[in-house]
Amino acid sequence: MTTAPLTPFLRLMDRVAPLLVRRSARARVREPRAVDRSLTLVVREVRPEAEDVVSLRLEAPDSGALPPWRPGAHLDLDLPSGRRRQYSLCGDPADRTCYRIAVRRIADGEGGSREMHALRPGATLRTQGPRNAFPLALTGVPCLFVAGGIGITPVLPMVRAAAAAGADWRLVYTGRSRATLPFLGELEAVDGARTRVTVRTDDTDGVPDAEELLAGTQAGSVYLCGPPAMISGVREAFAGTGATGLHFERFSTPPVIDGAPFEVRLGPGGAVLSVPADRSALSVIAEARPGTAYSCRQGFCGTCRLRVLDGEVRHHGSEAARRTDDAMLICVSRAAEAGGRLTLDV
Known part of the structure; x- marks a missing residue:
């Protein structure tokens, strides 16, 4: 079989095509650049x-x-x-x-x-x-907002957005007394606040339980921000409301639940610290080394992430914050087994 000679254009393409393929392959595997925020x-x-x-x-x-x-x-x-x-x-x-x-x-x-x-x-x-980490989604369903004290800070813009969108919303705002509740005047100025905002204070109404906070909630979403006891109570009572979504943000360290004791070694040959069942590795390490970096203490920001040199980890927190399986978020992650030891790169 004979082959027709290549034209000048085809000869050029024959030389260029492999270069284009290699360049395209390199573009596909290029690492994304980190965004400086x-x-x-x-x-x-x-x-x-x-x-x-x-x-x-x-x-x-x-x-x-x-x-x-x-x-x-x-x-x-x-x-x-x-x-x-x-x-x-x-x-x-x-x-x-x-x-x-x-x-x-x-x-x-x-x-x-x-x-x-x-x-x-x-x-x-x-x-x-x-x-x-606490986004509002106005999808046409009713929204109940629950704020405890300074927990009103993320909720206030949510309430304004819901009112501006014409959504069906309610807010229950609690605190020790009216004097301790910020932004009451701004809330009263929100369209519809007179019938949609309930202010409860411990000194006049008593400390509310979760059922009182969720009263009348039959459908839609609940957005919650407040102290740990409030969040824990609402989470336990939420299943009985008929609502479809619970979204919350806390301002303090979440309690350790079902934890087991373990040990952390601070670098190869370093000090060994005991982590009790009811404490996080972060709290123990920060006590020994006050300069330990941390921020959210909830497993999503990644500030406290440390590389694990030895030992098996039971990971908690977001994968994005952890980035790799050879690092742990010391605010929420623990040793895989009770009594285990982890050696950390500190």
Whole structure:
């Protein structure tokens, strides 16, 4: 069989095609670039909002437009001491000139809230975000919002969004007293608030149980933010409501449930620490090494991630925060077996 000679064009394509294939293959396996969400923000205003609660308005140094956000989003703030803390955005998502956060001062806390309360206009903060681990989805079903105290911060923009969308919504807002509840005036100004917002305070109504908080909920979604006892109670009672979705965000460390004791070694040949069944590895390690980095303490931000040099891990938390199976989120993950030992790269 004879073969016709190649034309000049075909000869060119014969040389170029393999190069195009190799270049295309390289493009397909190229690693994605990490998105830098870091910002330097300036404190423009510090304003009292309730007993032991202040709001802070944060702006870009050049007063330029800030990245957009949706209700439920938060910022990770690096405080002057080196602590990292998370605060929900509670302003207006349509206002790109500033972010607003609110902080309750915890006198016997770990120091982050006291440090935030000491900030004055002109201070600068390094931040990451906004990020959203508590998104609002208005899908046409009724929404019940439940907020306990400072838990109103992510819920306030959600309520405004639901009202603006003409959704069927209700809010139950609880706290020790009206003096401790921030943003009551702003809530009263939301369209429909007079019939849709219920304010319950411990000093006049008593401490509500989960059934009272969920009363009248028969369908739709529940959005919840508050102290651990409130979240635990609502989660246990939720199944009896008939609602289709429960979404929640907590501001404090979740309790360790069904934990088992284990040990962590701080590097090869380093100190061995015992982690009790009711504590996290993070709490034990941070006690021994106060500079240990952490943020959410719930397994989704990845700040406390450490490489595991030896031992088998029972992983908890988000896969995105963990990134690889040879690292663990010390705030939520544990040894795979009771009494096991993990050696961490610290």
